[in-house]
Amino acid sequence: MHSNPLRVGFAGLGAIGTPMAARCAAAHQLTVWNRTTRTAAAFAEANAGVAVAPSPCALGDSCDAVITCLPTSADVEAILGGPEGLLQGLRPGSIVVDCTSGDPATSRRIAEMLAAVEVGFVDAPVSGGPPLAATGELTVMCGGTEADVARARGIVAPFAGRVVHLGPVGSGHAMKAVNNGLLAVHILALAEGMVTLARAGVAPRAVVEVLNASSGRSFVSEALVPERVLTGLWPRLFRLALLEKDIGIAHELAGELGVSDPVLAHAREQFRTLRAELGESADYLDPIRVAERAAGVELRG
Numbered sequence: 649m650h651s652n653p654l655r656v657g658f659a660g661l662g663a664i665g666t667p668m669a670a671r672c673a674a675a676h677q678l679t680v681w682n683r684t685t686r687t688a689a690a691f692a693e694a695n696a697g698v699a700v701a702p703s704p705c706a707l708g709d710s711c712d713a714v715i716t717c718l719p720t721s722a723d724v725e726a727i728l729g730g731p732e733g734l735l736q737g738l739r740p741g742s743i744v745v746d747c748t749s750g751d752p753a754t755s756r757r758i759a760e761m762l763a764a765v766e767v768g769f770v771d772a773p774v775s776g777g778p779p780l781a782a783t784g785e786l787t788v789m790c791g792g793t794e795a796d797v798a799r800a801r802g803i804v805a806p807f808a809g810r811v812v813h814l815g816p817v818g819s820g821h822a823m824k825a826v827n828n829g830l831l832a833v834h835i836l837a838l839a840e841g842m843v844t845l846a847r848a849g850v851a852p853r854a855v856v857e858v859l860n861a862s863s864g865r866s867f868v869s870e871a872l873v874p875e876r877v878l879t880g881l882w883p884r885l886f887r888l889a890l891l892e893k894d895i896g897i898a899h900e901l902a903g904e905l906g907v908s909d910p911v912l913a914h915a916r917e918q919f920r921t922l923r924a925e926l927g928e929s930a931d932y933l934d935p936i937r938v939a940e941r942a943a944g945v946e947l948r949g
């Protein structure tokens with residue numbers, strides 16, 4: 649650990665929060681809070697020197713900076729409020745760095761609430777998934793003032809390979825939502841294309857090889873399908889429900905700004921239906937399984 653470590657709090661030890669917090673444990677003086685307390689206790693057991701806060705208020709009270717990584721901005725707003733809430737504990741001069749893939753409007757409201765008690769706020773959603781969180785190579789998309797983002801850089805450094813300042817509060821969340829909207833479109837489009845070619849008798853491995861040397865490629869064809877679908881491994885690293893939430897944020901943002909987004913709107917409807925059918929714990933690549941089943945093929949090899 650650094651000789652003069654930052655006192656950092658981390659709220660939200662989920663699929664991606666856990667490896668991010670583990671990186672922080674090695675670099676900062678870390679305190680964690682998690683809604684399900686036994687998860688926080690198990691994390692502290694596994695990571696030397698980590699303290700557990702009994703409430704969001706206690707987390708804020710014991711730290712100079714708090715990182716939040718919850719499903720939605722509404723969840724972040726909820727842990728700020730109430731007698732045991734984060735807002736009660738945070739001291740003037742501290743900062744909240746919100747790594748949730750949240751929504752710009754709620755974040756602007758949160759930033760105002762925090763500014764009133766002299767606490768800074770940066771929306772700082774991440775991309776790269778749990779594997780790059782574990783190796784400290786996430787991309788962090790920041791929205792906030794120059795001064796707050798400069799502070800946030802040091803706070804997220806243990807898990808960040810790249811930190812980009814995109815604009816005022818909300819810009820990071822807007823960027824992340826649009827990125828994930830594109831991810832969702834690529835998943836649906838690739839599933840359709842690959843099952844079509846499988847039905848046409850073309851081997852899935854050969855399809856991926858050609859796509860990835862051609863103009864139809866994407867991160868989905870270059871990494872996700874070869875590593876998780878063709879191998880049949882299907883690890884559950886990112887819940888489909890969270891991706892559906894992200895597409896909704898991107899779609900609503902486009903609507904607020906008067907931008908026509910028929911492609912995103914269609915992807916959103918499909919993901920909404922899939923979330924209703926597959927449930928809250930389904931993985932974001934499960935739409936490929938659904939396409940396989942509907943076409944009577946398996947994309948393996």
Ligand code: NDP
Binds near residue numbers: 660662684777
């Ligand atoms: P998970 O569903 O795995 O974990 C969610 C975490 O938030 C858990 O610690 C959970 O606590 C906590 N939580 C849920 N609801 C509440 C609530 N109402 N109040 C307090 N705590 C709550 O999510 P991920 O870790 O996958 O994702 C977290 C954020 O990061 C999301 O916004 C997601 O979109 C984003 N993200 C995820 C990526 C991934 O690959 N997984 C990649 C990039 C971004 P408990 O243990 O009690 O359930």
